Amino acid sequence: MWLLAAVLVLATAVLIVLGAPTWWWLIAAAAAVVSQLAVVTSWSDARAGTVLNVLLALVAAYGFLSVGPTSFHATWEKQATQALTDADATPPVLIEKDLAGLPQPLATCIRRSGAVGKPRVTSVYADFHGRIRSSPATAWMTFTGRQVNTFGERPQRLFLMDATRSGLPVTVLHLYADATATMRAKVLSLVTVVDASGAEMNRGETVTVFNELVLLAPGAIVDAPSGGRPWTPRTSVGLHPRRPDGLGRAHVQHLRRPGRLRLRGPVPRLGGWEVVRPADLVNPAVGIPRRGRAPTAHDGRGTVAGPTGWFTYIELEFDEIAYNVPSV
Incomplete structure (x- = not known):
């Protein structure tokens, strides 16, 4: 579980650095959940990690709001795609x-x-x-x-x-x-x-x-x-x-x-x-x-x-x- 949490956190960081796709917040949310489950299993030694997991969850929430399916970005992508589909690309x-x-x-x-x-x-x-x-x-x-x-x-x-x-x-x-x-x-x-x-x-x-x-x-x-x-x-x-x-x-x-x-x-x-x-x-x-x-x-x-x-x-x-x- 600790290894999976580490991989997910690192994957989130890499996606952001490389220019995150619109679904990167899913990886971030999964990383926060798995990491917190791992913390709970070793609470007395790892409870301080909860603070970082809360921050990671907030980052995932912002990602959902900014580029998720209900965001302005998603609305623009959908309408722009439809507009270009309706336009003649070979006039x-x-x-x-x-x-x-x-x-x-x-x-x-x-x-x-x-x-x-x-x-x-x-x-x-x-x-x-x-x-x-x-x-x-x-x-x-x-x-x-x-x-x-x-x-x-x-x-x-x-x-x-x-x-x-x-x-x-x-x-x-x-x-x-x-x-x-x-x-x-x-x-x-x-x-x-x-x-x-x-x-x-x-x-x-x-x-x-x-x-x-x-x-x-x-x-x-x-x-x-x-x-x-x-x-x-x-x-x-x-x-x-x-x-x-x-x-x-x-x-x-x-x-x-x-x-x-x-x-x-x-x-x-x-x-x-x-x-x-x-x-x-x-x-x-x-x-x-x-x-x-x-x-x-x-x-x-x-x-x-x-x-x-x-x-x-x-x-x-x-x-x-x-x-x-x-x-x-």
């Missing part, structure tokens, strides 16, 4: 003829992204990291995340973020499907600190979905339920997603300066919605290579209006972007 190639009828600045933007001659983009998977804050006086909160977007008539955006604030883990699940958005956040995967939904959330997330389409997969614009209106003959184009209720508006401005995009639109903040100040996002087409094909944005920052003026509230960088993937 036809985007050709020059498909750009006919688009405003010239927008067609130029799509060409420069490298989308022409490549398969149409029906889905995007991304890994990213960065930092975020709610005000200039608030400390930065670092985060990592995963995201799946699908495009077409019924776009979806499935966003999962793991952050740390004041030394405590915070998990955020942001879902958008059928023009409806929700955002939930938990501390320690247990205490709910954000549970947002409603018309304003739907409107803002529609803008976010459309902005990310333009940034991450501009070629998918040709299949998007959207309208286009030139602002000026050569420099920019205005776009907005079509919604039955008229909610949601996104703008992308393609500048003369190659490889630059500017966005305008609302972004979510705790306590309401603010308007994004136009922020440059760098075109990585000449930067690091990506699996699938080069995306149109690999890092950037967002700014919002605060009580004392505009400030940068988010900085992020994509670690990997893959297109038309069959699964996560």
